[in-house]
Amino acid sequence: MGPRISKALEGSTLLLPSMALIILYTVSGHGKESESPIEWSIHNPVDKQEPGLTETDTQTKDDPEVKAVLDKMAAAGINRPSTVADVRKAYLFYPKLSGTREPIFRVEDRQIPGPAGNITVRVYSPNSTSGLPVLVFFHGGGFVAGNLDAYDNPLRSIANRCECTVVSVAYRLAPEDKYPAAPDDAYAASKWVAENASRIGGDPRRIAVGGDGAGGNLAAVVTLMARERGAPSLVFQVLIYPSLDFSTMRPSWWEETDAPTVSREAKRDVSIAYLPITANLRDPFIAPVYAKDLKNLPPALFITYEGNNPMQIESEEYVNRLRQDGVAVKVSAYPNVLHGFFLMAGDLAAGKKCIDEVATTLRNTFNSTSRNSALKSVRRFLDRGF
Helix, strand or coil: CCHHHHHHHHHHHHHHHHHHHHHHHHHHHHCCCCCCCCCCCCECCCCCCCCCCCCCCCCHHHCHHHHHHHHHHHHHCCCCCCCHHHHHHHHHHHHHHCCCCCCCCEEEEEEEEEECEEEEEEEEECCCCCCEEEEEEECCCCCCCCCCHHHHHHHHHHHHHHCCEEEEEECCCCCCCCCCHHHHHHHHHHHHHHHCHHHHCEEEEEEEEEEECHHHHHHHHHHHHHHHHCCCCCCEEEEECCCCCCCCCCHHHHHCCCCCCCCHHHHHHHHHHHCCCCCCCCCCCCCHHHCCCCCCCCCEEEEEECCCCCCHHHHHHHHHHHHHCCCCEEEEEECCCCCCHHHCCCCCHHHHHHHHHHHHHHHHHHHHHHHHHHHHHHHHHHHCCC
């Protein structure tokens, strides 16, 4: 090695600790571009109050926006679905309430391997950047309805506003494919994303799962499966009014008899369609609320709603158990809405706010995870003794 090269390397080596300290200072959140950390607290994004997950006297039907939506649903003949056929009809109608489709850089349908054949996924890319964080999303529909097209509008919005790749999963539906088809597909898709993130421009270190209703159940189940099986590594979960318990014996199911988009009758019919006759209703991969413990699960955004919410008590129980087991949870309780409002951003302001909240929370989480990863790398670098 020539003397000039040797001296240059010597000089650059002396600079390494200083450069590392500068990077350490920046990624620790002291730079001008750093974002504030997520505030893990119960709050209400609509009126800025801070209620818990308790019953309120909200008169959903008196809200003008909700009343207009209910009128549209009544005209379409989908109020208070009580059978699998009713639920499927409703999920064909809901996209009409989801607003104008946002343009996005790229949308691509892919076939990925699953436990019983290929699974169709739809990949939303907000730009051409590689190494973007990823949200794996599972649609709602009571395990019997819903599809990729029904959720196209809100997922375009989340991908654009979060600047993340979104992978929407078309898992198998009941009664054609009973449990465990749906969670098996959901887990297989999440694992595929982690193992093939670079193929879709994603970052395998920043993967979240999420869903609404039945999809929220699947997101919660996938985190339990990932913890039990050691992979994939997940950094966050988005649970939008998730179904967490198949029992209809909880008090909220008998108190809330006037829920316009979800009913005891529909839940009974959906349960019969989804679950084999031998199913254990306390299996945590069916009902996450019965998991032995919830330790070491990723942080969660838990979105619920007040008033006619037949899943209120199981939601309270799950949030409390997450917190007791040391899982950070951000809870948002929306007033004056109805089950399914995530799909109704075209007609309900709460739907727009929900999409914005999901995107903002994910963006802050992913950015924080990126800084933490950089921080760990710098610390490992310093520990090497340069």
